[in-house]
Amino acid sequence: MEQKSTQDYLKAVYNLARNGDLVSTTEISQKLEVTPASVTEMLKKLSQDGYIKYSPYHGSTLTEKGLQEAQKVTRKHRLLEKFLSDVLHIGKDKVHKQACQMEHSLSDEAEESLCRLLKHPDTCSDDGKTIPACNLPFSNCEECIKLHNQGLEEVGKRNTNLTPIRELKGGKYGKISFIRGEHKVLQRLLDMGLTPGTRIKVIKVAPMDGPVEVAVRGSKLALGQDIACNVFVEVEQPTSEGT
Amino acid sequence: MSCHPNSNPTSKPSNNKNGKHLTFALAGNANVGKSVIFNQLTGSNQIIGNWPGKTVDRAEGTLSFEGHEIKIIDLPGIYSFSTFSMEELVSRDYVALEKPDAVINVVDASVLERNLFFTLQLLEMQAPLVLCLNQVDVAKSKGIIIDKEKLEETLGVPVVFAVATRGEGIYELVREAVKVATHKPKPKHLKYRRELEEKIEKLKQVIEKENLSLQYPARWIAIKLLEGDTEITKLVAEKSKAVVDSAKAIAQDLQTSCQEPCFSVIASERYALASSIVASSLQQSEVRNTFSDKLEWLTTHRVLGYFTSIGVIAGLLLWTFFIGNGLSSLISGALSFIKPVDPALSASQPILAIILNGVWGGFNAGLTLIIPFVIPFYLLLAIVEDSGILTRVAFMMDSAMHKIGLHGKALIPIILGYGCSVPAIHSCKIMETRRERLLAAFAITFAPCSARTIVLFGMVGLFVGVQWALLLYVVDIAIIFGLGRIAMKAVPGKSTGLIMEMSTFKMPSLKVVVKQTWARTKSIIYVVFPIYIIGSALVQVLYTLNVLTPISDALSPLTVGWLGLPVAAGILLILGVVRKEFVLLAAVAIFGTTNLALYFSPVQLVVMALVAMLYIPCVSTIAILGKEFGWKAAATISLANIAAAVLIGGLAFRLLSLFL
Known part of the structure; x- marks a missing residue:
């Protein structure tokens, strides 16, 4: 069984938990195909690093720091999936695995270019999942779009934990x-x-x-x-x- | 959704601004009961038409009230005066430029805050306003109590409580509107937050100095320029570049200080004001409406909701089918005392054949087909529409509709298409983009309208079996779905998402339902009856003159060779272009008998009905397609229909021959 990174765990918790529900160790272990024992060990470590709130026998939730990290990697993952399937025409059954490997090495700069190349997508093309909003130095999409002549706009403010x-x-x-x-x-x-x-x-x-x-x-x-x-x-x- | 019968009369332009004559406009959101009030005020004195040069409904009526001759204009139901749709443009130009003597703003008392957002925009235009708080009974049942005096004081306009479906408050409403129209009180200036108000004032002064000689109030122009309204910006740019430039600069200022696009700042301001007005004049107590809660639960439940949705969709068809079937045989039994002329004898007695088989046959068909099928359908449809269930069906079926590039709201016109394609295509206006309207209209051209139901019943239901007729319904819906998917891929563009108000459940009002049913049936009776009678006589004349045979012979490779139908099918299909019922009617006229089983085999009857359902939109449908989407689109849709009918009909013939 291969080693799973911090980002993989955060992503798993992010995807399993919606609106602050607790995620059980078993769920994570099934999702990542890792033994429950290694999950518990990793959760403890993540909790020490301030990424998650972990209470034994109850489950885990992401802290704000964890959520930001998870959203970032999920965003990269889904952008990559979209890129692999829409631009490179790689079979939809293969894009997930490929994206999982690429997401960790994708720089923020590459992520931004990818977003522009894909015309600021909001959903994945294969499963229609939401692509989280970017954390780029733009105050909003509009600025980014104006810069690159696209047709999307935005109202309101981007806070964290959205x-x-x-x-x-x-x-x-x-x-x-x-x-x-x-x-x-x-x-x-x-x-x-x-x-x-x-x-x-x-x-x-x-x-x-x-x-x-x-x-x-x-x-x-x-x-x-x-x-x-x-x-x-x-x-x-x-x-x-x-x- | 307000669905006017599409009888297409031309609207009468009337510019006589006589002293005794007054003009009132009805304005408000969709689904607030505006049309009900319009009907209450004008009774039967109505002219329904289009706004000049626009495909937007215009309803106009007159009312005599204590010596005043009042013209009432029912503006389209809209949520705002932005440039989102043609309806909004037409309405704001009417209020600002035609300057009606009073504007009656109809408001849903149970959704006051959202409705006040629109009221505030009317006040920005300095419209002579009367606020009609409609459906106060529904509001009360939701635990909402509104302080009328407080609301009048805050808004500076008269407020009238009404329950339009019962006629309550209508008299007082007109009295207040007449008072406003004759006294012309100065409208109160409702102020937004200081920062925005200063910016508006600054721009307003620039506008007043430049003297743009535009009909709109200066303050309103200022607000619209700040919002970045494209129409107004264009208008002002023609007069003065300087104003547009300073508007841009001020807007930029506002945007920087609020860190928010201007149009969003202004919308938020209006809502903040609406919200504070509501807070001071409305009391909400917790009330549980068990009946509508239960209905809500049933119609949007994750499993039962689908049953309800499918029940509504199928129920409308089945109800039409069975009630229509029963009534139809009752009436035709009563009318059977005059027997048609045997076709073998029609050569020797041409005049008698034209009168009996043609004129009488046409009248008979109109009476036995329209009355029994159309009236029950429109009656049930009006009940379903008035109750608010359709929005739940649209809610549940949204994801399914996405598969054919539409969203849930498109189901409403498609369901209307069960009755008649023409008003259904007309009501595609509720869709946001041209692409969606086109896709929905395309789907409607295949919908089993009442004319097709008649052919289906008269050919298949009667002579092959009811189960086969019902199967054809199911096949038709599957075809709509399949072809809709192909159309979605073929028409370029992206689907927009669903934004739909979930209207409150209502006990349908008998009066409204009956009126709605009559309005729709009326136009069909006036238009269709004469066509039936003349058309049917014409068929008989052509048949007697023997001009139809060469046509059907020419078509025989297709009709006989590919579709396996009798030679006469060619004539029937040509005539069916005028109205789909003619496929059945002409068959009866030509063969001189209602027992079509003598001339068609069961397979031929099923194929004939299937082809008749699909093969081409009828003339009136092609006409409305051309009017709404242009002739190119109308031609493309018609050709697609022919292709689909030929292909599916031929396959069905080969397949059915194995079973039947």
Whole structure:
């Protein structure tokens, strides 16, 4: 069994955990095909380094530091997958493994160029998973795009610890941080009340990658997956009161 | 979604601004009951048409009220005055340039904050406003209590509570609107946050100094320029480059200090204001509406939701099929006292044949086909539409619709297509991009509309078996899906995502349902009945003159050789282009009997019905396709239909011959 790196573990926890749920050691061990004993050992180490919060017998969650690292490597992984399949036309069954090997050596500069080459993708072409937003020195996509003449825009601010609402479960609350998309889509979302800083509640996610129903300002909106993956929120723990 | 019957009358331009005459505009979001209020106000005095040069519905009506002759214009349902759609442009130009005497802003009381976002934009335009808080009963059932006086005071406009479906508040609404129209109170200036307000004021002064001689209020132009509105920027640029330049500079300032694009800053400001108005005038208490909660649970449940969705889609078809079938045989039984002329004798009695087989046959077919199939369909559709279930179906089926390059909302026009392709294609306007409208319209050209249902029932259901007719329905839906996927690959562009308001569940109002059904049936009866009668007589004339035989002979390699149909099928298919029912009608007229089993084998009946379903959009459908998408698109779609029908029909003939 090959050695798994810190990044692999963080990525596994990131992919298994959504919205702050605890991830069990067994789940990680299955995902990475590593023995539970080595997982426990590695989790302890990651916890010491401040990447995760680990409580034995309960599970692990990512700290902010861990989340940033995980998002970065997930982003690289998914960009690479998209590159391998869309540009190099490598079979979809092979891209995952190839990307896993390449993601660790991809520099930030190469990541940025890749993002531009792929025209700022928001989802993977094979499984439609969200590509996390970049952590580049641009304050927003718009700046990057203006620089490179593309057609996407963005409203709101990028804070850390963001989740696209597509990845939230029903019943979760969040505050809109930023939205990326084409100008007309942004304008419509703002018109419908999804302005940055607005508190929203995810009511329901339709099965089979269906739309997300959110409650915003007393109305209910259905947002398709391709839009929901571009609306990023800071997740908050549910309070007893409703919106 | 407001679905007007598409009878296409030309709208009457009326510019007589007489002192006694008043003009009111109805404005508001979609699904707030605006059309219901419009119907309440104008009754049957309505003209439905298009805005000049635009494919946007324009509904206009008149009302007499205490000595005033009032013209009412129902503006399209929109969420904002940006340039997102043609509807928004048309509406804002009407309010700003035509200057109606009063603007009645219809607002859903249960979604006040989102609706006020639009109200604030009307106030920015300094429209003479009356706020109509509609559906206060629904709001109350959600635990929402609104302080009318407080709202009036904050907004500086009269507020009227209404429950339009029951006619409550309508009288008071008109009275207040007349008061506004005659007294012309000065609109209150609602202020945004100081930083933005200063920027607006600065730009407004530049605009006023330049004297642009534009009809729009200066402050509104300033806001639109800051938002980067393309239309207004273009208009102003024609008059003064300096204004546009200073707008750009001020916008840049604002953007830097807020670290946010200007259009987002302004939208946030409007919502902040709307939110504070709501906070001061609305009380929300926790109420559980068990009925709509249960309905919500049922319609969007991860498993049951699909059953409900499929139930709605299939239920509409089956209901039409079975109710139509029953009523149809009842009526045709009652009308059977006049017997058609035997075709063998029609040569010797041409005039009698034209009258009996042609005129009477056409009338008979209209009565036995339209009434029983169309009315029940439109009745159930109106109930389903009014209840709010369709948005749940769209929600559940969104991911499936993505497979054919559309999103869930496209299901609504496609379901409308079960009734008639023409209004269905017309309602594709609810889709955001031309590509999506085109893909949805393409799917609709294959949808089993009531005319096709009639052919299906009259040929297959009656003589081969109901199960075969139902199977053809299923095959048709599979074909829509398969061809939709091919079309998605063929039409360039990217799909946009779904952004749809989930409307509140409502108990459908009988009055609204009946009105809606009648409005849709009416246009079909007025247009279709004469066509049936004339068309059917014409078929008989052509048949008597013997001009149809050469055509069907010329087509025989295709109809007989490839599709395995009788020679006469060529005539039927040519005539069916006018209206699909003619395939059945002409068969009855030509063979002089309703027992088609004497002339067609079961396989031929199934293939005939299948080909009739697919082979070409009828003339009216081609016409609306041409109008909405251009003649090139209409021709391409028609050719695709012919190709699909020939291919699938030929394969079906070979396959079915093994079984039947």
